[in-house]
Amino acid sequence: MSVIYDPVHWTPHKKTYDRLIAAFVFAYLALFCGLQLLLHPQITAETLVIRATGTLAYLMLHIILIIGPLCRLSPRFLPLLYNRRHLGVSMFLIALVHGIFNLVQFHSLGNVDPLLSLFTSNTQFGSLARFPFQSLGFFALVILFLMAATSHDFWLKNLSPPVWKALHMGVYAAYAMLVMHVMLGVVQLEKSPVLIALTGAGMFTVIGIHLAAAIRQSGKDQGSVRKKISGRDMETQQQAADSDQMFSGFVYACEVSDIADNRAKMLTISGEQIALFKYGNKLSAVHNLCKHQNGPLSEGKIIDGCITCPWHGYQYLPENGQSPPPFEEKVCTYDVRVLGTKIYVNPKPYPAGTPRPAALIAE
Amino acid sequence: METVRFLICVFYCYLLAGVIFAAFFLWRGAAQLDHAAKGISWKTRVFLFPGSAALWPVLLRKWLVKRN
Numbered sequence: 001m002s003v004i005y006d007p008v009h010w011t012p013h014k015k016t017y018d019r020l021i022a023a024f025v026f027a028y029l030a031l032f033c034g035l036q037l038l039l040h041p042q043i044t045a046e047t048l049v050i051r052a053t054g055t056l057a058y059l060m061l062h063i064i065l066i067i068g069p070l071c072r073l074s075p076r077f078l079p080l081l082y083n084r085r086h087l088g089v090s091m092f093l094i095a096l097v098h099g100i101f102n103l104v105q106f107h108s109l110g111n112v113d114p115l116l117s118l119f120t121s122n123t124q125f126g127s128l129a130r131f132p133f134q135s136l137g138f139f140a141l142v143i144l145f146l147m148a149a150t151s152h153d154f155w156l157k158n159l160s161p162p163v164w165k166a167l168h169m170g171v172y173a174a175y176a177m178l179v180m181h182v183m184l185g186v187v188q189l190e191k192s193p194v195l196i197a198l199t200g201a202g203m204f205t206v207i208g209i210h211l212a213a214a215i216r217q218s219g220k221d222q223g224s225v226r227k228k229i230s231g232r233d234m235e236t237q238q239q240a241a242d243s244d245q246m247f248s249g250f251v252y253a254c255e256v257s258d259i260a261d262n263r264a265k266m267l268t269i270s271g272e273q274i275a276l277f278k279y280g281n282k283l284s285a286v287h288n289l290c291k292h293q294n295g296p297l298s299e300g301k302i303i304d305g306c307i308t309c310p311w312h313g314y315q316y317l318p319e320n321g322q323s324p325p326p327f328e329e330k331v332c333t334y335d336v337r338v339l340g341t342k343i344y345v346n347p348k349p350y351p352a353g354t355p356r357p358a359a360l361i362a363e
Numbered sequence: 364m365e366t367v368r369f370l371i372c373v374f375y376c377y378l379l380a381g382v383i384f385a386a387f388f389l390w391r392g393a394a395q396l397d398h399a400a401k402g403i404s405w406k407t408r409v410f411l412f413p414g415s416a417a418l419w420p421v422l423l424r425k426w427l428v429k430r431n
Contacts, residue, residue, distance in 0.1 A: 005399055007406040115371045120364055149414035152407075158397055158425065159418075 017083040021090050028056050050101045057095035065206050069213030085151045092148035099141045133184035136177045143174040250344035266298035269347035277318050282358035284318035285334035285345050320355035381416035388415050392426045
């Protein structure tokens with residue numbers, strides 16, 4: 001949310017996050033190298049670097065992949081999400097060290113171009129036991145590079161959010177290649193059942209947490225999809241509609257007491273994801289997805305009078321869906337009505353940034 | 364072997380073109396493509412350099428469309 005791009009838009013939270021990443025990286029490297037030297041006293045420095053950076057980057061990739069679904073399972077994990085891009089770039093840099101050391105140690109000592117050596121020294125693509133697993137690591141590293149290189153907001157804006165998102169979904173292709181890279185590498189070079197079991201456990205953890213989050217989200221969506229209007233609600237709505245056309249097109253959302261002050265409830269009505277906010281004695285509804293990186297606005301709160309996205313702090317005014325000047329992001333708005341203690345929302349969106357009066361809650 | 368050699372040669376040419384393009388783009392083009400990139404610091408340019416070198420055909424097309 002910058003008028004002019006900064007290299008990094010620092011906040012105290014981001015600094016703490018980065019310090020924790022650095023502490024984790026150094027602690028892991030120290031522990032891993034210590035253990036390796038203890039278990040394999042003859043190990044060379046190059047091999048130590050390759051192993052330490054490879055395992056660390058692989059572990060960090062698992063953490064990166066499970067942060068998103070963990071946040072959908074519990075909002076307690078949200079602080080991990082706020083600066084995930086720094087974790088991603090750190091992971092790529094560590095993976096790059098791993099890749100460069102591999103290229104230098106195994107492919108740069110002859111008179112053949114290192115990349116040519118990488119792709120031609122082993123061409124047994126038909127054999128699982130001798131598959132050239134290093135090439136998989138190379139392609140995964142290329143994807144991770146593209147993601148790290150386009151992590152700045154400049155790219156989000158200039159590639160457009162859908163293209164940027166699609167590019168960054170490439171992490172799953174990279175992960176699949178890295179699972180094969182590690183599995184085949186372990187099978188061919190280490191032959192350790194413990195390492196194979198650890199790799200498998202990591203993969204099943206990632207898949208399991210993603211499945212759990214998907215099931216949870218699906219349940220939430222069904223729960224909030226057009227809450228079946230009970231007989232009484234239907235009657236109330238019908239009476240209101242009959243007596244006054246103001247409720248035409250509106251759908252019952254929830255009770256006023258269902259939403260905490262300065263918080264929101266996420267609604268899915270006719271396929272529209274809507275964040276319904278309560279602040280003071282007012283109610284406003286905006287589209288649930290932040291314009292920055294599709295963060296869930298309904299999981300954010302009202303800070304300084306603005307809806308604040310929980311992911312990166314992008315802000316919008318609840319009554320018009322516009323970011324406060326000089327920022328230019330806008331989200332769609334919706335009409336909200338209150339009848340007694342019941343809230344009704346019209347799922348027909350207004351164009352992004354259209355002012356809509358807040359519904360007032362009777363004292 | 365020859366096919367791989369050719370593809371790697373294409374890859375190196377792509378990278379070289381990307382590096383040259385990125386230097387020029389971040390000097391002149393970025394601000395024309397995106398007003399928020401006007402007057403960005405050299406640190407920001409360094410951050411944008413790898414992506415500009417890698418995605419230079421995309422940026423070149425967008426830049427040309429914007430100029431025309």
